[in-house]
Amino acid sequence: MGEPMTQPSAGDRVIETRGLTKTYRGGQLAVDRLDLAVPRGSVFGFLGPNGSGKTTTIRMLLGLIEPSAGGARLLGEPMPRAARRVLPRVGALIEGPALYGFLSGRDNLVRYDAADPATDPRTRARRVDHALERVGLAAAARKKARAYSLGMKQRLGLAAALLQPRELLVLDEPTNGLDPQGMREIRTLVRELAGDGTTVFLSSHLLDEIEQVCTHAAVMARGRLVTQGTVAALSAGTRGRLVVGTPDTADAARVLKEHGVTDLVVAQERVTGDLPAPAGGPPDLAEVNAALVRSGVRVRAFGVERASLEDVFVQLTGEGFDVAG
Numbered sequence: 001m002g003e004p005m006t007q008p009s010a011g012d013r014v015i016e017t018r019g020l021t022k023t024y025r026g027g028q029l030a031v032d033r034l035d036l037a038v039p040r041g042s043v044f045g046f047l048g049p050n051g052s053g054k055t056t057t058i059r060m061l062l063g064l065i066e067p068s069a070g071g072a073r074l075l076g077e078p079m080p081r082a083a084r085r086v087l088p089r090v091g092a093l094i095e096g097p098a099l100y101g102f103l104s105g106r107d108n109l110v111r112y113d114a115a116d117p118a119t120d121p122r123t124r125a126r127r128v129d130h131a132l133e134r135v136g137l138a139a140a141a142r143k144k145a146r147a148y149s150l151g152m153k154q155r156l157g158l159a160a161a162l163l164q165p166r167e168l169l170v171l172d173e174p175t176n177g178l179d180p181q182g183m184r185e186i187r188t189l190v191r192e193l194a195g196d197g198t199t200v201f202l203s204s205h206l207l208d209e210i211e212q213v214c215t216h217a218a219v220m221a222r223g224r225l226v227t228q229g230t231v232a233a234l235s236a237g238t239r240g241r242l243v244v245g246t247p248d249t250a251d252a253a254r255v256l257k258e259h260g261v262t263d264l265v266v267a268q269e270r271v272t273g274d275l276p277a278p279a280g281g282p283p284d285l286a287e288v289n290a291a292l293v294r295s296g297v298r299v300r301a302f303g304v305e306r307a308s309l310e311d312v313f314v315q316l317t318g319e320g321f322d323v324a325g
């Protein structure tokens with residue numbers, strides 16, 4: 001309030017950081033001049049290998065730790081200064097929910113709801129039941145939380161974050177440690193929440209997870225932002241690889257090379273390579289295919305593999321994605 005609007009579109013950003021930096025006391029630079037812009041309504045994936053600074057960033061966004069330099073705005077308000085005003089509009093799940101194992105899932109939620117002085121005790125039961133319904137735990141609501149699977153615990157944590165209507169959900173590695181079924185459940189839930197108009201910001205070290213659920217992503221490496229944008233644009237920025245399935249790999253490689261395909265890799269009955277840069281338009285794949293056939297190459301499969309976020313990461317950092325933390 002009262003502050004001049006520096007960006008005309010600032011109101012459309014639920015998270016915005018400028019030069020956000022964290023150096024821990026031991027001197028570890030965990031987050032280095034981060035400029036993040038999370039549009040309202042997006043499912044925003046915060047992607048990076050372990051140790052790349054995701055949790056540190058999230059802790060600063062939520063006002064749990066102070067930045068060493070730079071700043072963050074959450075729902076348009078400066079953090080941590082406006083924490084008391086902003087945080088009630090934000091649901092968060094970080095480092096697994098704190099639950100009492102000896103209480104039922106439902107009673108855990110009742111406790112969470114009662115801990116919030118702004119809630120009306122008369123409508124508590126309705127809120128709790130609705131949240132349980134929301135995450136698909138209604139049938140297991142009376143079970144003790146210690147009997148819950150990890151996925152159920154994670155869903156209960158989400159239910160706690162959903163006791164109030166939220167504009168933004170911040171989830172730190174929400175599928176970490178879950179089995180494939182548990183992961184699917186959380187992903188489905190995230191999609192549903194986004195469908196209702198909640199902006200979801202989630203961190204993950206899993207590329208395919210981000211590609212499956214997110215509309216936007218930011219990629220981190222060693223505390224720095226590598227890139228951010230829509231998932232479609234990030235992948236489109238990287239050329240796909242041509243893949244030819246054939247028993248005649250040597251001939252195929254020769255013909256492809258003649259057509260400007262580079263970085264050829266010959267594996268068992270498969271030749272892959274980078275397509276030439278599209279000077280004046282994309283290469284004519286039909287012509288490449290016809291040339292293979294003209295040279296007597298028996299082509300079983302022919303196509304371009306879509307670039308993945310992993311390709312984007314490797315191309316931008318020159319590192320594999322599994323960088324040690």
Ligand SMILES: Nc1ncnc2c1ncn2[C@@H]1O[C@H](COP(=O)(O)OP(=O)(O)OP(=O)(O)O)[C@@H](O)[C@H]1O
Pocket residue numbers: 024025026028029030048049050051052053054055056057205325
């Ligand atoms: N409290 C702390 N004190 C000192 N260094 C820390 C602290 N917390 C994190 N770090 C270091 O800061 C860097 C970033 O860690 P952070 O936990 O933010 O990364 P991350 O991307 O969330 O990884 P992970 O998925 O493993 O949590 C790491 O090198 C980590 O060792």
